[in-house]
Structures are given as C-alpha cells and as structure tokens.
Amino acid sequence: MKSKPPHRSLNCLDFFVNDSTTSKLCHLEAQACCFVVILSGYCQLTRGDSRERSNSCARVGCSSQSQLRYCNVKMRCVVAITIVIAFLQHGMGYTQERRYVEGSNMNLGEALQFLREYDREASGMCFRVTSSQWNYSTNITETNKRRMLEEQALSAKFHRLSWRRATSYTWTRLPDPIVRRQLHMLAIEGRAALPEEKFNELQQLISDMKEIYSRARTCPHSINSINYNYRQSGSCDLALEPDLTRIMSHSRDYEELLHVWRAWRDAVGPPIRSKYIRYIQLANHAARLNGFHDAGQQQREGYEDSDINTQLTELWTNLAPLYRELHAYVRHRLVERYGPERIRPDGPLPAHLLGNMWAQNWRSLADLVLPFPAKPTVDVSSEMLRQGYTPLRMFHLAEEFFTSLGLKPMPPEFWRHSMLEKPLDREVACRASAWDFCNHKDYRIKQCTTVSMDDLLTIHHEMAHIQYYLQYADQPLLFRDGANPGFHEAVGDAITLSVSNPRHLLGIGLLNNVTDDYESGINFLLLMALEKVAYLPFAYIVDQWRWGLFAGDWNIDEMNARWWELRLRHQGVIPPIPRTEKDFDPASKYHIPADMPYTRYFVSLVLQFQLHQALCEAAGHFGPLHTCNIYRSREAGRLLGDILSLGSSRPWPEVIRIMTRGRTDKLDAWPLLEYFKPLTMWLNVQNRDESMVGWSTTGEDTALFARWSQDGGYAVVPSVLITFLAVVFALS
Numbered sequence: 233m234k235s236k237p238p239h240r241s242l243n244c245l246d247f248f249v250n251d252s253t254t255s256k257l258c259h260l261e262a263q264a265c266c267f268v269v270i271l272s273g274y275c276q277l278t279r280g281d282s283r284e285r286s287n288s289c290a291r292v293g294c295s296s297q298s299q300l301r302y303c304n305v306k307m308r309c310v311v312a313i314t315i316v317i318a319f320l321q322h323g324m325g326y327t328q329e330r331r332y333v334e335g336s337n338m339n340l341g342e343a344l345q346f347l348r349e350y351d352r353e354a355s356g357m358c359f360r361v362t363s364s365q366w367n368y369s370t371n372i373t374e375t376n377k378r379r380m381l382e383e384q385a386l387s388a389k390f391h392r393l394s395w396r397r398a399t400s401y402t403w404t405r406l407p408d409p410i411v412r413r414q415l416h417m418l419a420i421e422g423r424a425a426l427p428e429e430k431f432n433e434l435q436q437l438i439s440d441m442k443e444i445y446s447r448a449r450t451c452p453h454s455i456n457s458i459n460y461n462y463r464q465s466g467s468c469d470l471a472l473e474p475d476l477t478r479i480m481s482h483s484r485d486y487e488e489l490l491h492v493w494r495a496w497r498d499a500v501g502p503p504i505r506s507k508y509i510r511y512i513q514l515a516n517h518a519a520r521l522n523g524f525h526d527a528g529q530q531q532r533e534g535y536e537d538s539d540i541n542t543q544l545t546e547l548w549t550n551l552a553p554l555y556r557e558l559h560a561y562v563r564h565r566l567v568e569r570y571g572p573e574r575i576r577p578d579g580p581l582p583a584h585l586l587g588n589m590w591a592q593n594w595r596s597l598a599d600l601v602l603p604f605p606a607k608p609t610v611d612v613s614s615e616m617l618r619q620g621y622t623p624l625r626m627f628h629l630a631e632e633f634f635t636s637l638g639l640k641p642m643p644p645e646f647w648r649h650s651m652l653e654k655p656l657d658r659e660v661a662c663r664a665s666a667w668d669f670c671n672h673k674d675y676r677i678k679q680c681t682t683v684s685m686d687d688l689l690t691i692h693h694e695m696a697h698i699q700y701y702l703q704y705a706d707q708p709l710l711f712r713d714g715a716n717p718g719f720h721e722a723v724g725d726a727i728t729l730s731v732s733n734p735r736h737l738l739g740i741g742l743l744n745n746v747t748d749d750y751e752s753g754i755n756f757l758l759l760m761a762l763e764k765v766a767y768l769p770f771a772y773i774v775d776q777w778r779w780g781l782f783a784g785d786w787n788i789d790e791m792n793a794r795w796w797e798l799r800l801r802h803q804g805v806i807p808p809i810p811r812t813e814k815d816f817d818p819a820s821k822y823h824i825p826a827d828m829p830y831t832r833y834f835v836s837l838v839l840q841f842q843l844h845q846a847l848c849e850a851a852g853h854f855g856p857l858h859t860c861n862i863y864r865s866r867e868a869g870r871l872l873g874d875i876l877s878l879g880s881s882r883p884w885p886e887v888i889r890i891m892t893r894g895r896t897d898k899l900d901a902w903p904l905l906e907y908f909k910p911l912t913m914w915l916n917v918q919n920r921d922e923s924m925v926g927w928s929t930t931g932e933d934t935a936l937f938a939r940w941s942q943d944g945g946y947a948v949v950p951s952v953l954i955t956f957l958a959v960v961f962a963l964s
C-alpha cells in the first residue's frame with residue numbers, strides 16, 4: 233500500500249521557534265518570512281550564506297513569538313507566506329499527489345488471462361531483444377546493430393500496447409494483490425502514454441545523445457605524455473575508454489589532468505545541452521500523462537515509497553561525517569602533492585585531481601594517500617599468474633564460492649554460450665555484464681577477462697547477478713527483478729566484500745599468509761573507503777539534480793550552476809576552471825544522456841553493507857565486520873537464497889525485514905559506518921590538526937560556476953523575486 237506524503241507545516245511562526253527544520257520547503261519559507269520582516273524595516277540583513285542569514289534573521293528579529301508580535305508583521309507574514317507557498321507548490325512540484333491511469337474493466341478473470349498472455353509474449357519478446365543485443369555486443373557490425381534496433385523498435389511497440397491493455401483495468405481496485413502488483417508495474421512504466429510521434433521523438437533524442445557521448449573524441453595534452461599511447465602523432469582520437477580514464481587515474485600532472493577534464497566536457501556538454509532540454513519536456517509530458525507530477529516522481533515510484541527522497545537525505549546526513557573525514561585526509565595529502573596555491577587547505581577540492589573523470593572513485597590515488605606504504609597490500613594477481621590461472625578457471629573458482637553456500641551452480645548453457653575472454657577475430661563491447669535471456673535456461677556473462685585480482689572480483693560480482701536470475705526464475709516475468717532498483721548491484725557487491733577479504737584469499741590458496749596487524753587493516757579499509765565512501769555523495773547528487781530539474785525547482789538557464797552547487801555542497805569539489813551555462817557538465821556522465829536512473833547506486837552502497845552484515849550474522853561471524861567472510865556458510869547461503877528468490881514479488885521493505893530477521897524494514901546507514909569504524913577512529917586522529925574537517929566555501933568558489941554569486945547568496949535569488957512580488961501584494 234502507498235503511504236501518503238507527510239503533512240508539511242506551512243506556518244512560518246513555527247519555523248522561527250524551531251530552526252532545526254532542514255527541509256527545503258521550510259528553508260524557502262524562512263527566506264520568505266525573513267524578507268517580509270526585513271522589508272518591513274524591523275530586521276537587518278546580515279551577511280553570510282543563505283542558511284546563516286535565515287538563522288541570523290531568526291536570531292535578531294524573530295526568535296520568539298513575542299518578538300514577532302513586536303515586529304507587528306505577523307499577519308502580513310502569514311499572508312505573504314501563503315501566497316509564496318501557493319506559488320512554490322504550483323510551480324515547483326512539491327505537490328506529490330498522483331493519479332494512476334486506469335480504465336473501467338473490473339473483471340478479475342480477464343485481468344488474470346491478460347497477465348498470462350503478457351507473460352508468454354513478453355518473455356518471447358525479451359528473448360528476441362536480448363539475443364539481438366548480445367549478438368551486437370559480442371560482434372559489433374552494422375548488420376548486427378540494425379537487427380538490434382529493429383528488435384528494440386518492435387519491443388517498444390509491444391510495451392506501448394501492453395501499457396494500453398493494462399490500464400484498461402480498474403486495477404487499483406481489483407481484489408487479488410498479486411494481479412494488482414503486476415498491473416501496477418505495467419501501468420507506471422515507461423513513456424508508453426505519449427502519442428506515437430512524441431514517443432518516437434523522445435526515443436530518437438536519447439539515442440542521439442548516447443551517440444554523441446560514445447563518439448566523442450579529444451586531443452591529447454602533449455604527444456610526449458607517458459600516459460598517451462598515441463596512434464598517430466597529434467591526432468585527436470582519445471576516447472573516454474580507455475584513454476581518458478587511464479590518464480585521469482595515472483597522471484599526476486596538474487595541467488594534463490586539467491586538459492583532459494576540460495576536453496571531455498567540451499566534447500560532450502554543449503552538443504548534448506539543447507537535446508537534453510527537449511528531453512526534459514518530453515519525459516515530463518509522458519510522466520504527466522501517466523498520472524505523475526513529473527518524470528522524477530515517476531522514477532521514484534520504482535521505490536514504492538512516496539517519501540523515498542526523505543530516506544535518502546537522512547542516509548546521506550548520517551554518512552556525510554565519515555565522508556568529510558576522508559575528504560580532509562585526502563586533501564591534506566593532495567596539498568602536499570600539488571601545493572597550497574592550487575588547493576586551499578580548508579577548502580573544497582579541484583574536481584580533476586581525484587583520479588577519476590567525475591571524482592567518484594578515488595582508488596587510483598592509493599599511491600598518494602596509502603597510510604602505511606611499507607605494508608604489503610592485498611593483490612593476488614601475480615600469485616594467480618604463478619599458479620597458472622586462466623579466465624575459465626577463475627569462473628570455476630567463483631562458481632565454487634556460490635555452491636559452497638549451498639546456492640545454485642551455473643547451468644550448462646552458461647558455460648556453452650558465455651563470452652569469458654576477448655575474442656581476437658572481431659570487435660566486441662568489453663564492459664563486463666550478466667545476461668538473463670528470459671527463457672529459464674539461458675544465462676550468460678560477457679567479460680574480456682584477464683588474469684588479475686580485479687577481474688576475479690568482477691567475476692564474482694557478475695555471477696551474483698546470474699545467481700539472482702536463477703533464484704527468481706520461477707516468478708512471473710514482471711517479478712523477475714531486484715526487490716528495488718538497488719538490490720541487484722548490492723548483492724554483487726556484498727559478495728565481493730567477502731571475496732576481497734584477505735582471510736578468504738588465504739583460504740582458497742591465493743595468499744600465503746595474512747598480515748593481521750593493525751596497520752594492514754587500516755590500509756585495507758582506506759582502499760575500500762576510496763572506492764565506497766568517496767562514491768557516496770556523487771551517487772546521491774546525480775538524481776537530486778535530475779529530479780530538481782524535472783520538478784522545475786530551477787530553470788534551464790541555471791542547469792550547470794545547480795549541478796555545481798550540489799557538487800560543492802555535498803561532495804566538496806569545485807571545477808578547476810570557471811564554468812558557464814554554455815557548458816553542460818552533467819552530460820559528462822553517461823547516465824544523464826542515456827536516461828538511466830542513478831539513485832540505485834546510492835541505495836546499493838548502503839544496502840550492500842546491510843546485506844553483508846546480515847549474512848555475516850547468519851554465518852555466526854564474530855569480530856570486526858570488515859574481517860567477515862561468508863564462504864562455506866550454509867546458513868548465510870540459505871538467507872541469501874530466501875532474499876533472492878522473492879525477486880520483486882514483494883515490496884522491498886518486506887524483503888529487508890526478512891534480511892534483518894525482523895529488526896528493520898528500512899535502509900540503514902549503520903552497517904556501513906560499523907564496517908569503517910576502525911578507519912573512522914584512525915581518521916579522527918589523523919585529522920586532529922586540520923583547520924577544518926569538511927570544507928569552507930568562499931565567494932570565489934561559487935563564482936566559478938554561478939554568475940550571480942558574488943556574496944555567496946546565489947541560493948536565495950530565485951525565491952527573492954517571488955517573495956518580493958508576494959510581499960508587495962501582502963503589504964498593499
């Protein structure tokens with residue numbers, strides 16, 4: 233059942249006596265109320281950022297109801313706020329009411345019959361589309377591409393038709409909960425509600441944006457760079473993968489990194505920008521026809537919780553202190569490397585120095601930041617080579633991990649059809665992926681495996697996807713999915729938390745001994761944190777930005793500034809050079825032009841530690857969470873099997889309740905914090921002498937991207953105009 237959105241107080245008087253409220257709406261109310269008071273001449277505007285100003289105003293002018301009465305603007309304030317809120321609710325999408333699309337057919341028998349037919353036809357359609365995609369990805373030719381596009385077009389047509397048939401039922405009132413759940417999934421999905429012409433336009437836009445992204449090439453910084461394997465002297469043919477990614481992770485040359493960072497954004501941002509604006513309009517149009525306020529609300533519907541964004545914000549609030557500790561520690565080391573003239577010792581970090589195009593994974597900074605470099609790090613790659621491992625043997629090793637838990641082996645078709653190595657006779661897409669052909673027997677992995685520890689972990693991750701497919705194979709097609717959009721990735725990553733553990737590698741003969749001392753443990757956790765903790769804010773903000781845009785919280789002429797505002801506020805990074813609205817930096821991340829939701833990665837980061845903790849508890853693990861390994865635990869395997877076999881047949885809070893044996897039905901940040909607890913304590917000590925844990929923001933920082941931000945007050949501006957109009961109206 234859906235829960236209703238929480239009631240939001242609209243009384244500004246309450247806000248002023250309780251300034252702990254942090255919701256955006258109340259923040260806007262505060263600004264509005266503050267300005268009413270200010271313009272009435274009773275308060276003075278104080279300097280500082282907008283939040284500080286609200287608080288200061290509350291302190292100087294309106295800290296209690298009696299003072300407000302003294303200000304004698306109470307009634308005007310209330311009237312003005314009511315108008316402002318009406319404005320905001322109308323224009324900014326805070327109204328969360330949603331009306332599902334449904335018809336008049338109440339016949340349960342017919343609905344059941346439709347779902348049976350759908351299951352059969354959609355499975356066949358899924359098999360054909362997946363086969364054509366597989367053929368293209370494992371043999372990139374124009375013919376295979378054309379066939380794939382043809383199948384995808386047929387599939388889109390089929391799904392439009394299914395949407396129409398599903399929404400002909402009064403499905404919200406049918407008595408069978410399983411029928412209701414399946415029809416709900418069909419009725420909210422996709423853009424099927426659009427008229428054909430607009431539907432095709434939207435598909436074409438997404439396809440064009442993806443094409444721009446994948447065809448983008450840049451020029452090298454210098455042909456003498458050791459990071460540039462130039463094919464032709466001076467030719468501008470550097471692709472994101474593998475060229476730019478390699479330079480971003482290996483180069484420590486400030487100018488070269490800056491060049492690559494800027495060149496990539498120049499190549500993709502401006503050409504995608506205008507298409508993206510039209511894409512927003514069409515995606516929103518489809519969402520409204522589907523009964524949603526906007527396309528962001530439609531995406532959140534996948535979480536079956538109208539308040540999911542509040543949960544996400546709470547999770548990030550709990551996790552941010554750990555991120556800030558890591559940020560301060562890494563900043564200290566980067567200042568040592570690049571100098572205080574390039575990185576302010578208490579400021580945000582330039583976004584191009586973190587070893588990754590989006591500053592989302594800092595693992596390649598290990599050489600600069602590893603706390604105890606003299607201690608050996610766990611890398612079994614050379615040992616695997618010494619023992620004569622092949623890609624096939626690595627896959628068998630991974631399979632044995634799952635069967636040791638009592639889970640299913642890979643079926644014969646898996647071994648027959650998977651692509652485990654890069655073929656030499658044709659072009660293929662090498663990115664590792666796991667495939668379900670929707671016919672109950674054909675499951676495959678595609679991976680250009682090399683004998684290395686990284687690839688061994690990737691195999692376990694991909695095989696966890698296959699295990700999920702195998703476990704929920706008996707569910708109807710619509711329920712053959714993760715319990716929520718974050719589950720699939722979380723399961724794969726939870727498995728690799730066990731596999732990457734030195735004790736496990738010792739157990740399977742890839743390590744000769746485990747150095748069990750404190751310093752090795754901190755090295756291990758810091759490397760993990762560079763990958764997982766550093767990723768948290770980025771994984772959080774991508775959809776915060778996109779949802780804000782869909783909801784109309786900001787205008788298209790400030791899209792880029794808002795992106796950087798979020799990056800600075802949550803991630804503590806700034807662009808290394810000034811940005812304008814001609815740039816479109818969000819498009820530098822594939823998931824934006826490719827129309828792929830991103831919140832799943834944030835959810836997965838939190839959930840994988842929750843799952844790891846639950847499995848470790850089932851396995852009877854004692855000791856710190858980061859030393860746990862569930863290998864050979866039948867109890868852990870049983871619990872995992874119970875969770876996976878449900879697929880998406882039940883609301884995910886129920887699945888979390890099963891996972892945590894009744895303790896909670898919510899996403900919980902605690903297991904992640906527990907995992908990193910020894911590192912947190914170590915970082916606390918390291919950062920003792922830092923002038924700031926976190927980052928101070930100056931007008932110069934914000935001036936890099938927001939043209940109106942000379943006094944740091946850019947966040948207020950859009951509401952100022954509305955407020956001013958409201959105030960004039962209220963005072964007249």
Ligand SMILES: [Zn+2]
Pocket residue numbers: 693694697720721724
């Ligand atoms: Zn995955």
